[in-house]
Amino acid sequence: MTDHERHPGVPVTIVMPTYNEAANLPRMAELVLGLPLDGLHLKIVDDSSPDGTGRIAEELAEKYNADGVRRMSVLHRTEKDGLGRAYVAGMSAALAEGAAYVVQMDADGSHPVEAVPRMLGTAVASGVGLVVGSRYVEGGSLDEDWGRHRVLLSRFANRYARTVLGTKIRDITAGFNLWSAQTLRDVDLATLDSAGYSFQVELKFKAVRAGHSAVEIPIRFEERTEGVSKMNFATQLESAVVPLRLRLRHRRG
Ligand SMILES: Nc1nc2c(ncn2[C@@H]2O[C@H](COP(=O)(O)OP(=O)(O)OP(=O)(O)O)[C@@H](O)[C@H]2O)c(=O)[nH]1
Ligand SMILES: [Mg+2]
Numbered sequence: 001m002t003d004h005e006r007h008p009g010v011p012v013t014i015v016m017p018t019y020n021e022a023a024n025l026p027r028m029a030e031l032v033l034g035l036p037l038d039g040l041h042l043k044i045v046d047d048s049s050p051d052g053t054g055r056i057a058e059e060l061a062e063k064y065n066a067d068g069v070r071r072m073s074v075l076h077r078t079e080k081d082g083l084g085r086a087y088v089a090g091m092s093a094a095l096a097e098g099a100a101y102v103v104q105m106d107a108d109g110s111h112p113v114e115a116v117p118r119m120l121g122t123a124v125a126s127g128v129g130l131v132v133g134s135r136y137v138e139g140g141s142l143d144e145d146w147g148r149h150r151v152l153l154s155r156f157a158n159r160y161a162r163t164v165l166g167t168k169i170r171d172i173t174a175g176f177n178l179w180s181a182q183t184l185r186d187v188d189l190a191t192l193d194s195a196g197y198s199f200q201v202e203l204k205f206k207a208v209r210a211g212h213s214a215v216e217i218p219i220r221f222e223e224r225t226e227g228v229s230k231m232n233f234a235t236q237l238e239s240a241v242v243p244l245r246l247r248l249r250h251r252r253g
Contacts, residue, residue: 007120011039013099014116015090017083018044021107022051023226029060031113032105033071037120041099042072044107045090047080082235084199088189095181103178108224111176115219119178122215129183129212130204132169133176139218140171146223157239161201164243169214172201173239176219179207186210196235198242205246 014032018025025044032042042064046054054076061072075090087104094102101120105111111133119131134140136158142151158173165172175197187206194202208214 005117005121006036006038007117007124008038010037010101010120010124011041011099012037012101012103012116012120013041013043013094013097014103014105015043015045015087015094016105016107017086017090018046018049018053018057018107019080019230020049020051020053021227022049022053022056024108024224025053025056026060027225028107028109028113029057029064029072032116033064035113035116037117039100041070041094041097043075043090043094044073045075045077045086047077047086082195082199083230084192084194084196084202087199087203088192091179091184092189095184100181101178102181102184103176105176106224108227110222110224112219112222115176115217116178118217122217123178123180126215128215129180129186130207130214131178132171132174132204132214132216133178133219134171134174134216135219135221136170137216137218140216141218141220143221143223157236160240161243164247165201165205166247167205167208169204169208170216172204173197174204175200176221177204180212183207183210183212186212193245194238194242196238197231198235198239201239202242202246205243209250 044057057074061074064072091102123131135142161172
């Protein structure tokens with residue numbers, strides 16, 4: 001297995017959307033850029049966070065790029081415009097800059113940074129276009145601090161999307177994923193409809209429809225360390241509508 005390889009010459013960009021994550025970002029950048037991977041780049045996509053996350057990200061980029069190696073970059077957008085659109089912007093930039101693999105990760109400490117080399121090793125060894133950091137396969141788990149309501153909502157949303165779309169991916173709503181550049185090109189990010197969290201479901205569904213296969217590796221999902229959730233009613237409603245729309249549109253395919 002390639003778990004402990006540094007994968008020299010393989011450019012990997014971690015795209016991390018932020019909205020008011022000032023309390024989490026310095027620690028996240030330290031963890032990510034401390035990973036034993038040679039071609040790693042961290043790209044923050046900040047939607048003009050009122051708490052100054054964008055400025056902190058710039059300061060961190062200056063620090064981590066000080067020796068002339070471009071390890072970190074920041075994409076600033078003018079307003080809070082949804083997780084999905086932030087990812088489309090960040091992933092498109094990563095592809096344009098030559099990333100061979102793109103990783104999606106939250107900035108709040110929920111996703112285990114140390115799993116990234118394992119995800120990359122799996123993609124390189126198996127050739128699959130998508131590796132899902134999965135809460136819902138054997139060995140995966142959710143933080144016990146999540147209230148019963150959150151756990152049930154998460155499980156329900158996942159089961160709902162899986163059933164409507166008839167997908168085999170067990171964690172279709174997962175937000176911690178690694179993509180090959182080819183997969184993202186085949187999906188054509190510009191055609192995605194989701195503004196918010198349903199982006200996770202839409203992108204996986206369209207990647208599988210484009211002929212790519214997915215491997216799921218178990219992860220433990222932790223409660224966010226600092227700050228507050230950005231989940232709201234509008235994004236939940238979109239998460240209910242998007243799977244139905246995808247199914248109606250693609251039922252003959
Ligand atoms: N740029 C940008 N980032 C966003 C937006 N909405 C959420 N995010 C970021 O996306 C990631 C996931 O959002 P969270 O609020 O943690 O959502 P969640 O993980 O479902 O909710 P919690 O478990 O309660 O934290 C975090 O890094 C957020 O800062 C947005 O509209 N724009
Ligand atoms: Mg979170």
